[in-house]
Amino acid sequence: GAVVSQHPSWVICKSGTSVKIECRSLDFQATTMFWYRQFPKQSLMLMATSNEGSKATYEQGVEKDKFLINHASLTLSTLTVTSAHPEDSSFYICSAREALREQYFGPGTRLTVT
């Protein structure tokens, strides 16, 4: 149990375009979902927290207009990187939890902006 999937697993896009990443909880209802980014050889950095049906709460320094998060259902959250630039290239990881249980992480999405 507690499986979280992400799609796509990797994506290459041109600078200025937008990219959408999906995160799904496959066997539980994710009342809360989290989005992280991770640079090489670094730890995970929380970008935002979203509760189903509510607006996401962004961490300090994360542009909410650039990283659009939608958590419209109990099994799906999406992260859209708008007007992507090379510095947005990173490993994006989502996690999900049901109520007050532990977080389970997706396999990550490698974004490369050229």
Place this chain on the structure above:
Amino acid sequence: GQQLNQSPQSMFIQEGEDVSMNCTSSSIFNTWLWYKQDPGEGPVLLIALYKAGELTSNGRLTAQFGITRKDSFLNISASIPSDVGIYFCAGHLLSSGSARQLTFGSGTQLTVLP
């Protein structure tokens, strides 16, 4: 900012050896978690600790929640090649309340030599 100090940063050990890594903080945690991350993958939960003093095992892995609630360690016994990866400690700060956002350590890169 980073509130968890994880050490060592990296380890090179011979197959069959035991491994120990730890995390410390100046803040109190009410949960400690240990994750393993393989290259290009998301973190996978190894052990979760919920009570001060708790000692929990998962196969060859043993972790303890420090009595002061400010530290935790993870031991791996009789290491094997598939133990290679990055190990992260994480926890819920007492001060995070119902938000229960995870705070991550900086990671320990483990290399097992044949």
